[in-house]
Amino acid sequence: MFGLETDIFILLAFSILAACAFEFVNGFHDTANAVATVIYTNSLKPNIAVMWSGFCNFLGVFFGGIAVAMGIVNLLPVEMLIDQNVYHSIAMVFALLFSAIIWNLGTWYFGLPSSSSHTLIGSILGVGLAFTFMPENTKGAGVNWTKAEELFMSLLTSPIFGFALAIIIMFMLRRLLSKPLRDVVFSEPKKNQPPPLWIRAILVMTCTLVSFFHGSNDGQKGVGLVMLILIGIVPAHFALDNSVNPAEMRGDLVKIEQTVSRIDSSKLSETDRGKLRSIHEEIAALNTLISQPLLDKKLPLEARMGARRSLLLISRNTKTILDNGDATLNTEDKAYLKMQSGSEKGIRRYTDYAPDWVILMISLSLGLGTMVGWKRIVVTIGEKIGKQHLTYAQGASAELVAASTIGVSSYLGLPVSTTHVLSSGIAGSMVASKGVKNLQAGTIRNIVIAWVLTLPVTMLLSGTLYAFFRWIF
Numbered sequence: 001m002f003g004l005e006t007d008i009f010i011l012l013a014f015s016i017l018a019a020c021a022f023e024f025v026n027g028f029h030d031t032a033n034a035v036a037t038v039i040y041t042n043s044l045k046p047n048i049a050v051m052w053s054g055f056c057n058f059l060g061v062f063f064g065g066i067a068v069a070m071g072i073v074n075l076l077p078v079e080m081l082i083d084q085n086v087y088h089s090i091a092m093v094f095a096l097l098f099s100a101i102i103w104n105l106g107t108w109y110f111g112l113p114s115s116s117s118h119t120l121i122g123s124i125l126g127v128g129l130a131f132t133f134m135p136e137n138t139k140g141a142g143v144n145w146t147k148a149e150e151l152f153m154s155l156l157t158s159p160i161f162g163f164a165l166a167i168i169i170m171f172m173l174r175r176l177l178s179k180p181l182r183d184v185v186f187s188e189p190k191k192n193q194p195p196p197l198w199i200r201a202i203l204v205m206t207c208t209l210v211s212f213f214h215g216s217n218d219g220q221k222g223v224g225l226v227m228l229i230l231i232g233i234v235p236a237h238f239a240l241d242n243s244v245n246p247a248e249m250r251g252d253l254v255k256i257e258q259t260v261s262r263i264d265s266s267k268l269s270e271t272d273r274g275k276l277r278s279i280h281e282e283i284a285a286l287n288t289l290i291s292q293p294l295l296d297k298k299l300p301l302e303a304r305m306g307a308r309r310s311l312l313l314i315s316r317n318t319k320t321i322l323d324n325g326d327a328t329l330n331t332e333d334k335a336y337l338k339m340q341s342g343s344e345k346g347i348r349r350y351t352d353y354a355p356d357w358v359i360l361m362i363s364l365s366l367g368l369g370t371m372v373g374w375k376r377i378v379v380t381i382g383e384k385i386g387k388q389h390l391t392y393a394q395g396a397s398a399e400l401v402a403a404s405t406i407g408v409s410s411y412l413g414l415p416v417s418t419t420h421v422l423s424s425g426i427a428g429s430m431v432a433s434k435g436v437k438n439l440q441a442g443t444i445r446n447i448v449i450a451w452v453l454t455l456p457v458t459m460l461l462s463g464t465l466y467a468f469f470r471w472i473f
Contacts, residue, residue: 008086008087008090008233011090011233012090012229012233012234015090015093015094015097015229015233016226016229016361018094018097018098018101019097019222019225019226019229019362020222020361020362020365021101021365022097022100022101022104022120022222022225023219023222023225023362023365023366023369024365024366024368024369025101025104025105025108025116025369026104026116026218026221026222026366026369027054027057027365027366027367027368027369027370027371027372028108028369028370028371028372029104029107029108029114029116029369029419034053034056034057034207034210034211034214034399035049035050035053035207036390036422037203037206037207037390037394037395037396037398037399038203038204038207038395040189040390040395041189041195041199041203041390041392041395042189042190042192042193042194042195043194043195043199043200043203043204043207044204044207049207050370050371050372051371052204052207052208052211053207053211053370054211054366054367054368054369054370054371055211055367056208056211056212056215057211057212057214057215057219057363057366057367057370058215058363058364058366058367059212059215059363060211060212060213060214060215060216060217060219061215061216061219061220061222061223061359061362061363061366061367062215062359062360062363063216064212064213064215064216064217064219064220064410065216065220065410066220066223066224066352066353066354066359067220067410067411067412067413068216068217068220068221068224068409068410068413068414068415069220069221069223069224069227069354070224070348070352070413071147071150071151071224071413071414071415072120072121072124072220072221072224072225072228072415073224073227073228073231073352074144074147074312075121075124075125075128075143075144075147075148075151076124076127076128076143076144076228086233087470087473088136088470088473089232089233090232090233090469090473091466091469091470091472091473092127092131092232092466093228093229093232093233094465094469095123095126095127095130095462095463095465095466095468095469096120096123096124096126096127096225096228096462096466097123097225098462098465099119099122099123099126099458099461099462099465100116100119100120100123100458100462102461103119103122103454103457103458103461104116104119107450107454114419114450114451114454115155115417115418115419115420115451115454116218116221116417116419117155117217117218117221117415117416117417117418118155118417118451118454118455118458119454119458120221120225121148121151121155121415121455122454122455122456122457122458122459122462123458123459123461123462124228124462125143125148125455125459125462126458126459126460126461126462126463126464126466127462127463127466128143129143129459129463130462130463130464130466130467131466134470144316146316146320150414151414151415154409154414154415154416155415155416155417155420158405158409158416158417158420158421159417159420159421159423159424159451160424161405161421162401162402162405162420162421162422162424162425162428163424163425163427163428163431164428165401165404165405165425165428166397166398166401166424166425166426166427166428166429166432167428167429167431167432169397169400169401169429170393170394170397170428170429170432170433171432173185173186173393173397174186184196184199184392185199185391185392185393185396186391186392186393186433187391187392188390188391189390189391189392195392199392199396202396203392203395203396203399206395206396206399206400206403207399209399209400209403209407210399210402210403210406210418210422211370213402213403213406213407213410213418214406214418215363215366215367216406216407216410217406217409217410217415217416217418218366218415218418219362219363219366220410220415221415222362222365222366223354223358223359223362226354226358226361226362227354227358230358231308235304235305235308236301236302236304236305237301237304238355239304239305239307239308239351240299240304240307240308240350240351241349241350241351241353242298243353244349244350245294245297246289246290246294246297246298246299246307246350247290247294247297249286249290249311249347249350250287250290252340252346252347253283253286253287253347255336256279256283256314256318256337256340256347257279257280257283259329259333259336259337260276260279260280260318260321260337262328262329262333263276263321263327263328263329264328267326267328268321268324268326268327269324269326272320272321272324272326275317275320275321276317276321278313278317279313279314279317279318282310282311282313282314283310283314285306285310286307286310286311286314289303289306289307307350308350308351311347311348311350311351312351314341314347315340315341315342315346315347315348316341318337318340318341319338319341319342322334322337322338322341390426391433393429394426394429394430394433397425397428397429398422398425398426398428398429399422399425401421401422401425401428402418402421402422402425405421406418406421420447420451423447427439427444
């Protein structure tokens with residue numbers, strides 16, 4: 001398959017299997033985020049809740065798009081990591097996979113609602129930083145720090161937003177609902193007795209939304225991980241979307257070159273002038289490639305990784321010049337370049353994609369993982385964050401916060417921690433009820449410690465494993 005040597009094919013298959021294992025672990029690690037409230041309010045039986053959540057996670061991955069997946073792929077400048085030694089790429093894949101799985105399993109075992117998003121991003125950053133010091137790296141940093149900054153802000157602000165929004169929703173419910181309704185929704189569930197039908201419907205709906213959006217966000221990270229593996233090990237086959245005729249980019253390149261030519265380079269910084277020259281050079285290289293006869297409307301295998309690199313450089317350099325604000329262009333030209341550099345309608349449509357079989361494979365892995373191993377973290381979320389039993393209002397508020405935050409983040413193409421958003425939402429609902437004293441300090445401390453440690457530990461672990469696997473291979 002793909003014309004690979006037997007040992008490399010085996011390592012590729014093992015890498016993809018490990019990526020599915022990561023997503024499977026992600027499923028049962030994060031299931032509690034969606035099912036804890038419906039279980040602890042007796043809205044659904046545990047087995048029914050996890051099966052329904054698993055199905056919704058599956059749908060979320062399959063229909064949630066790939067914007068977040070490409071954010072993961074573009075965090076690591078993969079084109080810089082591709083050299084003549086494919087085993088270096090395999091070492092990269094193994095390092096980030098093993099470190100992510102080890103940390104996820106460890107935090108699950110101790111019942112800590114840790115973030116799979118933090119885990120995967122930390123693992124990728126660790127590999128990128130380790131590569132920075134490798135002898136074959138002659139092009140500087142091994143991490144796309146612009147993309148990393150976007151992801152950091154998303155992961156940092158989402159729990160704070162979730163905490164605050166849950167308090168606001170609880171306040172609004174107390175103010176807007178009549179006393180008879182308040183007495184119902186702010187009461188604790190009676191043992192083994194389901195809530196009134198209308199409350200049950202609301203809680204099941206919020207569980208459904210959290211599950212779907214969890215799939216559309218966390219599931220996409222698995223898709224991005226598999227694409228990282230495929231591009232790293234078999235770039236000739238997966239560097240570009242081969243279903244799109246590369247000859248179509250000719251018109252885009254002509255207009256991009258005409259537009260950037262209207263930028264007054266004398267008003268740019270020296271760095272941006274270099275990026276502008278790079279844009280012209282990469283456009284010329286791509287024009288040379290696509291002007292040659294194309295067999296079956298595809299670029300030659302040996303040219304595809306180079307074409308990917310050129311497209312990404314054009315996109316990133318254009319975005320950087322525009323963001324710096326010194327480009328002398330009218331509003332229409334700026335809008336066109338932004339569309340080309342950051343939209344699936346622009347030149348990124350050739351590089352930002354995922355085959356249907358990858359999406360289906362990750363959908364199944366996440367969905368199946370959701371159906372097992374959920375009890376440890378459900379107990380933490382349902383019983384150990386606050387000192388009181390979850391009320392109907394608290395459960396609905398926390399899940400509404402989680403669903404809306406994750407949904408917006410997925411739309412913007414930003415990974416977000418489902419775990420931390422929902423945990424902070426529950427904490428906010430507890431504080432809104434009886435103040436900070438209503439939180440269990442020990443649990444909150446452990447969650448915060450896990451949140452703080454995840455990035456540095458996974459970065460150190462993946463960087464060390466990367467060096468170790470390179471030594472082995």
